[in-house]
């Protein structure tokens with residue numbers, strides 16, 4: 001990166017960052033029919049095996065190129081519509097109906113796939129280097145989740161993500177009567193967080209009242225994964241609201257997003273009544289965040305030409321994103337930019353995993 005303006009990864013659509021991206025709501029995938037999915041420019045077929053596990057494979061059959069989403073689920077595998085070739089859960093050809101045994105070797109490419117928050121996530125690399133995005137303060141908790149809006153924004157996900165740490169615009173656009181100052185927490189090479197470190201001023205009666213619900217700082221935390229999925233945590237100490245903005249780039253440089261609302265699981269009848277209310281309230285908070293900026297995203301031509309001190313968090317996010325590993329995927333080209341530390345950690349992890357299991361990854 002020669003300057004904050006000339007970036008190779010940040011806000012560049014030919015740079016797909018390796019990571020987990022939201023793919024499809026779990027409820028939209030049954031164990032009979034595969035689904036077509038153009039995923040960051042790569043054509044995939046998604047299917048749910050009869051064992052209930054969601055799987056993602058490259059779409060085109062290696063026999064003659066039929067789209068496998070036209071086929072059918074068969075056991076843990078998928079069977080092509082055209083001549084009935086069957087590929088198992090590892091992608092290996094295991095049956096050609098007109099033959100006793102296939103007699104040829106053939107394979108389809110399978111991709112790491114996981115379900116979380118009622119959503120199917122796909123990893124744009126061979127072996128995941130990281131878990132599906134999660135909320136750090138709920139790391140060890142079971143959670144309930146529901147969906148907010150699905151949306152399209154007319155700019156790159158990295159630019160949409162900046163909005164949540166652009167403290168400068170909180171007053172100019174959102175009329176926030178509170179100053180926000182971020183502390184940066186680098187969780188690891190692919191995850192960075194920004195947490196507010198200011199208290200609520202006592203300038204108005206209702207602010208004084210709000211302040212009673214915060215032991216110290218006004219809670220406002222933003223955590224980013226690979227520069228494209230981010231979670232916001234806000235709310236008084238007794239009730240934190242968690243909103244995940246799951247984004248993925250489109251071929252035209254725009255963003256396709258899905259809001260996911262998350263709260264810790266609460267037990268029994270109490271949880272069954274209270275959690276839907278909390279998730280509904282969280283959705284309203286999420287809508288509030290999304291409001292007000294829509295017009296800007298339609299026309300922005302993002303260039304940080306004149307950075308000022310108040311843009312400090314944005315600069316940190318931009319530099320963090322610039323260091324992400326890119327991959328050959330769809331409209332993206334690998335730029336061989338794996339930070340050395342990341343690659344060493346990954347290779348060590350892989351060695352350890354290989355010793356204990358045949359299923360490296362998650």
Ligand code: FES
Pocket residue numbers: 061062063064065066080081082083084085
């Ligand atoms: S094209 Fe798939 S089996 Fe022939």
Ligand SMILES: [Fe+2]
Pocket residue numbers: 163164169173174289292293
């Ligand atoms: Fe905003």
